[in-house]
Amino acid sequence: MKIEEWDEYKHFINAITESLASISSSPALTKVTGYIFNTGGKKLRPLVIMLSCGAAGGDFKSTTNACLAVEAIHTASLAHDDILDAGTMRRNQPTIHEKYGLTAAILCGDFLIAKSIEWISIYNPQVVFDFGHSGVLLSEGEIIDASIKRGEMKAEEYLECIYKKTAALFEISAKIGSRIAHSNDEDAIEAFGTYGYEFGMAYQIVDDLLEDFGLYKDKESGVLSDSLFSIHLRTMPFAEAAKKTILEAEAYLNRAKEAIAGVSESPSKEKMFALADYVNSLMDKIRNAPELA
Amino acid sequence: MKIEEWDEYKHFINAITESLASISSSPALTKVTGYIFNTGGKKLRPLVIMLSCGAAGGDFKSTTNACLAVEAIHTASLAHDDILDAGTMRRNQPTIHEKYGLTAAILCGDFLIAKSIEWISIYNPQVVFDFGHSGVLLSEGEIIDASIKRGEMKAEEYLECIYKKTAALFEISAKIGSRIAHSNDEDAIEAFGTYGYEFGMAYQIVDDLLEDFGLYKDKESGVLSDSLFSIHLRTMPFAEAAKKTILEAEAYLNRAKEAIAGVSESPSKEKMFALADYVNSLMDKIRNAPELA
Numbered sequence: 224m225k226i227e228e229w230d231e232y233k234h235f236i237n238a239i240t241e242s243l244a245s246i247s248s249s250p251a252l253t254k255v256t257g258y259i260f261n262t263g264g265k266k267l268r269p270l271v272i273m274l275s276c277g278a279a280g281g282d283f284k285s286t287t288n289a290c291l292a293v294e295a296i297h298t299a300s301l302a303h304d305d306i307l308d309a310g311t312m313r314r315n316q317p318t319i320h321e322k323y324g325l326t327a328a329i330l331c332g333d334f335l336i337a338k339s340i341e342w343i344s345i346y347n348p349q350v351v352f353d354f355g356h357s358g359v360l361l362s363e364g365e366i367i368d369a370s371i372k373r374g375e376m377k378a379e380e381y382l383e384c385i386y387k388k389t390a391a392l393f394e395i396s397a398k399i400g401s402r403i404a405h406s407n408d409e410d411a412i413e414a415f416g417t418y419g420y421e422f423g424m425a426y427q428i429v430d431d432l433l434e435d436f437g438l439y440k441d442k443e444s445g446v447l448s449d450s451l452f453s454i455h456l457r458t459m460p461f462a463e464a465a466k467k468t469i470l471e472a473e474a475y476l477n478r479a480k481e482a483i484a485g486v487s488e489s490p491s492k493e494k495m496f497a498l499a500d501y502v503n504s505l506m507d508k509i510r511n512a513p514e515l516a
Numbered sequence: 517m518k519i520e521e522w523d524e525y526k527h528f529i530n531a532i533t534e535s536l537a538s539i540s541s542s543p544a545l546t547k548v549t550g551y552i553f554n555t556g557g558k559k560l561r562p563l564v565i566m567l568s569c570g571a572a573g574g575d576f577k578s579t580t581n582a583c584l585a586v587e588a589i590h591t592a593s594l595a596h597d598d599i600l601d602a603g604t605m606r607r608n609q610p611t612i613h614e615k616y617g618l619t620a621a622i623l624c625g626d627f628l629i630a631k632s633i634e635w636i637s638i639y640n641p642q643v644v645f646d647f648g649h650s651g652v653l654l655s656e657g658e659i660i661d662a663s664i665k666r667g668e669m670k671a672e673e674y675l676e677c678i679y680k681k682t683a684a685l686f687e688i689s690a691k692i693g694s695r696i697a698h699s700n701d702e703d704a705i706e707a708f709g710t711y712g713y714e715f716g717m718a719y720q721i722v723d724d725l726l727e728d729f730g731l732y733k734d735k736e737s738g739v740l741s742d743s744l745f746s747i748h749l750r751t752m753p754f755a756e757a758a759k760k761t762i763l764e765a766e767a768y769l770n771r772a773k774e775a776i777a778g779v780s781e782s783p784s785k786e787k788m789f790a791l792a793d794y795v796n797s798l799m800d801k802i803r804n805a806p807e808l809a
Contacts, residue, residue, distance in 0.1 A: 249656045251663060303626060307619050326600050326662045329622065333596060334655035336629050340636075340648025348637045351644055355633025362627035363542045369619045370544060 231273040238287050255323050255331045263314045268293045272400040275415045277491030281404025289399050292342035299332040300361050350399050357395040364388030376449035385427040393423030417482035425475035426502050432468050438508050462515045469506050476503050524566040531580050548616050548624045553591050556607045561586045565693040568708045570784030574697025582692050585635035592625040593654050605736035643692050650688040657681030669742035678720040686716030710775035718768035719795050725761050731801050755808045762799050769796050
């Protein structure tokens, strides 16, 4: 079950391509936005939206605008984050401010956030509010990240930081998807939100762990942040710190699955489990690393 | 009729103060946002929203969230604009990036845009879309501004630039205000939009002219942009260029008034005329300048 072969994935890639065809009357913004908005990545946030909608009984294609909005605000945050982190590479290519300069990086981010408002506007007020709130949390997470040096972040600060920078957007993606499917079952929407939260926490812990092991290079930057692994390393041996981090990530992924255990069986629900298994499988290289033997 | 004594003005100042009391769980963002969001200015955009709502028969207090949203996106654009322009002073105080650094300036801007989405979420989809579209145009206007050096901008580029950077947000403010008052009279909404457009164009032309004359110092920055006056100066003597600029601004203000001439008489409508007269009166110092005699 390759993610890139899922209908949802293909649908979203088409949606991005179509949106880029006439995204701005400004040639400069069109060029820079095209450079960053369509590059790689598993499109996990849009997938969580589409699958939550499907698992909640809706048509995933009704979430297209929400998917574009969430991917746009995520992409904007990367463009601005790379400025703050002095990042030079992202997803195997130079960052915007490295390639096109600070002005382009700031304005392309602002432009994508504004486009995201246009896209999200078609849904009901709660969806729009939740979407805005995810942006509020993103900024608050960035501030935490920027204000604490590597080596000084406590575990609880790390967890708050990755909740705000990463997991909140996954949480809201799952809620938005299920809300678009059926706008009134608040318990079900909360359950999907929990899936998104737990999945998002795990995803960021794993992402940071892979970077620490040099197994996965999403970005190159001048400023390093703490990871759960680097925090554990302060108080325990290397292998123990790695194993503890893996266990914690696994616990988040298990709770993600548990959260939607009560949802009716469907191909979409299966794919939500598969997404959790995919993130889990990213840790195999570390499980098998000679340092952990 | 002092603007600061209008009920609408006082209401909005109170709304800003209340919003700032609990705007973020981040102490850093609360501090920086408080520094920039409540400083001076005539609050013209919120006034245009509230007055358009009142003139269209609505209760101006129903627009409070829209006013906060529009002021927030405007403030965010100033924070980011000052980075691009290397601005050091704005509204008689150091700019954010001068006082708190680049990280604070970028993130405070992003945070305010995200808050604006929360605020605008309570209105209908067309209001949310129009609001997002004003942000799109803002970014496109900033790109034009950033990509053409002073001395090289043509008049038509200047007009496109100030439409996107300034007049579009006034246009949308007027439309939003009247749309909140009565959501289905599209002709009336268009008329208010035209008022906002013409008013906004005049406002920016006058603002730039006052800066060129050194009569009004809204900001200090390292990068200068062209103004309508500086463009006229290339082809005609000083006094003639100034007089031509004044005439053009007056024409915009007259068209603003004409656009809402058919709207029923009301105190709100009178204030919309008074706002146009206020912008016109800002040019008195230039009309009376010795260089123009």
